[in-house]
Amino acid sequence: MINQLIQKIKDKEATVGVIGLGYVGLPLVLEFGKAGFPVVGFDVDQNKVDRLNQGESYIKHIPSKSIEELLARGKQEFTTDVTKVSKMDCILICVPTPLDKNRTPDMTYIVSTARQISPHMVKGQMVILESTTYPGTTWGILATELEANSSLKAGEDFYLAYSPEREDPNNPNFSTATIPKVIGADSEKELEAANELYKAIVSKTVPVSNTMTAEATKLMENIFRSVNIALVNEMKIILDKMGIDVWEVIEAASTKPFGYMPFYPGPGLGGHCIPIDPFYLTWKAREYEVPTRFIELAGEVNVSMPQYVVEKILTALNSSGKSAKGSKILVLGVAYKKDVDDDRESTSYKIMEMLVNLGAEVEFNDPYIPVVGPKRDYPNFVGKKEVSLDKIESFDMTVILTDHSKYDYGDIVNRSKIIVDTRNACAPIKSPKIIKA
Ligand SMILES: NC(=O)c1ccc[n+]([C@@H]2O[C@H](COP(=O)([O-])OP(=O)(O)OC[C@H]3O[C@@H](n4cnc5c(N)ncnc54)[C@H](O)[C@@H]3O)[C@@H](O)[C@H]2O)c1
Numbered sequence: 001m002i003n004q005l006i007q008k009i010k011d012k013e014a015t016v017g018v019i020g021l022g023y024v025g026l027p028l029v030l031e032f033g034k035a036g037f038p039v040v041g042f043d044v045d046q047n048k049v050d051r052l053n054q055g056e057s058y059i060k061h062i063p064s065k066s067i068e069e070l071l072a073r074g075k076q077e078f079t080t081d082v083t084k085v086s087k088m089d090c091i092l093i094c095v096p097t098p099l100d101k102n103r104t105p106d107m108t109y110i111v112s113t114a115r116q117i118s119p120h121m122v123k124g125q126m127v128i129l130e131s132t133t134y135p136g137t138t139w140g141i142l143a144t145e146l147e148a149n150s151s152l153k154a155g156e157d158f159y160l161a162y163s164p165e166r167e168d169p170n171n172p173n174f175s176t177a178t179i180p181k182v183i184g185a186d187s188e189k190e191l192e193a194a195n196e197l198y199k200a201i202v203s204k205t206v207p208v209s210n211t212m213t214a215e216a217t218k219l220m221e222n223i224f225r226s227v228n229i230a231l232v233n234e235m236k237i238i239l240d241k242m243g244i245d246v247w248e249v250i251e252a253a254s255t256k257p258f259g260y261m262p263f264y265p266g267p268g269l270g271g272h273c274i275p276i277d278p279f280y281l282t283w284k285a286r287e288y289e290v291p292t293r294f295i296e297l298a299g300e301v302n303v304s305m306p307q308y309v310v311e312k313i314l315t316a317l318n319s320s321g322k323s324a325k326g327s328k329i330l331v332l333g334v335a336y337k338k339d340v341d342d343d344r345e346s347t348s349y350k351i352m353e354m355l356v357n358l359g360a361e362v363e364f365n366d367p368y369i370p371v372v373g374p375k376r377d378y379p380n381f382v383g384k385k386e387v388s389l390d391k392i393e394s395f396d397m398t399v400i401l402t403d404h405s406k407y408d409y410g411d412i413v414n415r416s417k418i419i420v421d422t423r424n425a426c427a428p429i430k431s432p433k434i435i436k437a
Helices: 002-010 025-034 046-053 064-072 082-087 108-120 137-148 188-199 211-241 246-253 277-287 293-319 347-357 389-394 409-415
Strands: 016-019 039-042 077-079 090-093 126-129 159-162 181-184 205-208 328-332 361-365 397-400 419-421 434-436
Touching: 002 188, 016 025, 016 082, 025 039, 025 064, 039 082, 046 077, 082 108, 090 108, 108 137, 126 137, 126 188, 137 159, 137 211, 159 181, 159 188, 159 211, 181 188, 181 211, 188 205, 205 211, 211 246, 211 277, 211 293, 277 293, 293 347, 293 397, 293 419, 293 434, 328 347, 328 389, 347 361, 389 409
Parallel strands: 016 039, 016 090, 039 077, 090 126, 126 159, 181 205, 328 361, 328 397, 397 419, 419 434
Antiparallel strands: none
């Protein structure tokens, strides 16, 4: 039966269902559509589905035109109707994998997706998990849930694979199609089928021995980032004490043509991946009684960065004869990184909260996030609106937390009383008003 599926994929007649139309799922829908596959995008969020069916994108770096073009091809649709899973040949799962309140992996989205789709699954389908997770999830949780809620057996009646997403939103140099895709499956035929599918949309596929290897590859990549970011954050603190500019050091070190890769310090880790994914491995490692000291240390350093920034802010206020209490502070950027409209896990909210708790009056500006949306951890900021940059002179201090390219840093420096710059955004401007943090 799997040979029939492989042939259908080769002929681009296999219908691809993508479950979860967020930062990862939506670009996949577009790529499979562009490659000529019939595609159905599934989401539980009716509002997202309605907007997509009207040709409207809700992600800044995905133009609405690409959705309109997809719909114009005629073989595509967006739906909340999970019964349509029965018509799919390949089902790609791209749902969230956050941490819960106790910082343990929250599998509820994967489990609920499996429970929703399994009653509608039919023999001969392939299910591929794309969500970031710990090794063992694909067969340990996904397969188990799919089997428990259907009369089908994994590897026999339906096929499984894991292929992690490496999306870097808004990176102009890499898109879904140009980033090599790692694929793992637990049998040769399943790997062949998944590989055929992704070969149609990416320039290079990287097949690996099994699903656990593919799951671990994704975690390796993000832990590598977390550890290296922690390292430069620590270097920033040490070098600052010595009166050395860490950014100049990084620039100089980057001229070494081998053995060095630049990472940049900042106000702490943000985004949906790097602050979260390492803890998927540390949690799983406990089962094997293996300590994960290095990974946890990196987490500790990164988590301490907001405190470091706040101390820099307090020192800067102090040197101009002010305290946090009663000072008016303007934060630039609540998105977790430059030029994106994603503020998940953004440390800006943490720093704003710490300043508010110290009695400061804090406002923010962000060209991509005019209003703070729902936030589990920061209910007090929900609904807060940005203030215009026209008001910059009325603040005691400007704090740059996200270095959006849209900002005119020369103008910001001119009009601010003091600037705390956590991103080296004001370089190469030299001014005694700028304090790097
Ligand atoms: N955002 C990134 O840059 C990125 C990069 C690599 C990997 N990842 C990983 O990819 C996965 C998805 O991340 P994302 O950023 O796309 O998340 P997202 O929050 O942007 O999108 C997830 C979507 O899934 C939908 N959803 C939730 N439960 C559902 C269900 N039962 N059925 C159908 N739809 C459902 C949500 O409504 C939402 O639209 C996560 O595991 C994440 O760690 C994300």
